[in-house]
Amino acid sequence: MCGVDVTQLPGYQQVPPNCPLWKKAMIEKKNKQLEEDAVVWVTAVEKLHYLLTYLFYFTFYWPPFVKKVVLPMLSDYYSRPM
Secondary structure, eight states, X not given: OTTOOGGGSTTOOOOOTTOOHHHXXXXXXXXXXXXXXXXXXHHHHHHHXXXXXXXXXXXXXXXXXXXXXXXXXXXXXXXXXX
C-alpha cells in the first residue's frame, strides 16, 4: 500500500508459526495499525511536498508572469471602449 514496506516499520512483529490464535490476531491487528499509520504519514508528507513545491513556484515565478503578461492583457481589455 502506498509504497510502504510493513516489515521495515519500527514496532513490526512477525507472527511466530506456533503461537495461539488470540496472540496471532493481536499481533496482526497491531501490524495492521502500524501499516495504516505509515500510509497516513506517507500521504501527509506527499501532500506537504506538493504544497511546498507550488508555494515555491508561485512565490518566485508567478509575480513576474503576472506583471509582464496578465496585467498588460487586463489593462488592454479594460481600456477598450464598450
